[in-house]
Amino acid sequence: NLQDTITLHNGLKMPYVGLGVWQMKDENEAVNAVKSAITAGYRSIDTAAVYENEEAVGRGVKESGVSREELFITSKVWNSDQGYDSTLKAFEASLKRLDMDYLDLYLIHWPVEGKYVDTWKAMEKLYNDGLVKAIGVSNFHQHHLEDLFAAGTVKPMVNQVETHPRLNQDALKAFCKENDIALEAWSPLGQGKLLDESVLKEIGEKHGKSSAQVILRWHLQNGTIIIPKSVHENRIKENADLFDFELSAEEMSKVDGLNKDERFGPDPDNFDF
Numbered sequence: 001n002l003q004d005t006i007t008l009h010n011g012l013k014m015p016y017v018g019l020g021v022w023q024m025k026d027e028n029e030a031v032n033a034v035k036s037a038i039t040a041g042y043r044s045i046d047t048a049a050v051y052e053n054e055e056a057v058g059r060g061v062k063e064s065g066v067s068r069e070e071l072f073i074t075s076k077v078w079n080s081d082q083g084y085d086s087t088l089k090a091f092e093a094s095l096k097r098l099d100m101d102y103l104d105l106y107l108i109h110w111p112v113e114g115k116y117v118d119t120w121k122a123m124e125k126l127y128n129d130g131l132v133k134a135i136g137v138s139n140f141h142q143h144h145l146e147d148l149f150a151a152g153t154v155k156p157m158v159n160q161v162e163t164h165p166r167l168n169q170d171a172l173k174a175f176c177k178e179n180d181i182a183l184e185a186w187s188p189l190g191q192g193k194l195l196d197e198s199v200l201k202e203i204g205e206k207h208g209k210s211s212a213q214v215i216l217r218w219h220l221q222n223g224t225i226i227i228p229k230s231v232h233e234n235r236i237k238e239n240a241d242l243f244d245f246e247l248s249a250e251e252m253s254k255v256d257g258l259n260k261d262e263r264f265g266p267d268p269d270n271f272d273f
């Protein structure tokens with residue numbers, strides 16, 4: 001069900017489904033989306049310092065009435081804050097904006113060249129000091145992960161990357177699986193750009209489900225954590241209503257057929273922010 005969890009390699013349980021809040025800059029929009037999601041049964045929220053809505057997430061959480069311990073809150077250190085000391089400071093600032101005394105998961109947002117290893121050492125300190133229950137990365141290719149394995153003492157628990165039926169990330173998924181790193185999909189719906197694919201509509205019709213639900217179910221059956229974003233209460237509910245149907249092996253491979261190894265976002269080896 002909606003509260004199903006994956007056990008990270010340190011034993012922490014993380015919900016398979018969460019709400020992504022990128023591009024919710026309007027304070028009330030973000031507060032309301034977080035409240036709607038928690039009321040609908042979501043227990044996980046994915047934010048980041050650069051989304052400029054950590055205060056709103058904190059408010060939404062408080063106004064939801066669900067206790068902090070029942071929730072799983074993720075944030076991320078932004079590129080301009082990378083490096084050892086600045087990461088420690090950025091973490092403190094995020095906690096303050098969220099008005100929380102710990103995070104469940106803190107991620108390095110992008111692998112900033114020349115900095116991400118030092119950033120990782122700060123993440124390890126935050127973890128060892130008990131300020132965050134799990135640490136991980138985002139937008140890391142295999143070679144970035146291997147750098148952390150060589151230089152660090154804690155293996156990332158999560159890698160959050162762009163993946164959806166157009167970009168299956170099969171090689172990276174296999175590498176993460178071998179290394180006990182949970183794979184989390186950003187833009188799990190391909191930013192909404194795949195919803196008109198006829199194969200998704202056909203499969204959806206058979207199950208009485210939408211294209212969005214077919215994609216999200218495909219992720220879950222692949223063992224991928226998902227954080228679909230919506231500000232609309234009906235879609236927030238729809239994106240969590242995934243546990244009363246199953247895609248057959250044939251349907252799974254039809255969805256697999258949409259892959260073109262095509263990104264909607266930047267390649268982590270070539271980004272300039």
Ligand code: NAD
Pocket residue numbers: 019020021022023046047109138139160185186187188189190191192193195210212213227228229230235236238239265
């Ligand atoms: P998404 O794939 O979740 O798509 C969201 C869009 O799809 C919505 O804006 C809406 O237009 C549409 N949509 C959502 N539900 C729908 C439904 N049921 N029916 C029809 N249309 C629907 O895209 P996203 O926001 O890019 O990604 C989700 C989350 O991933 C973000 O909010 C953020 O938390 C995270 N993210 C992380 C990174 C990173 O670098 N780590 C980058 C991008 C996004």
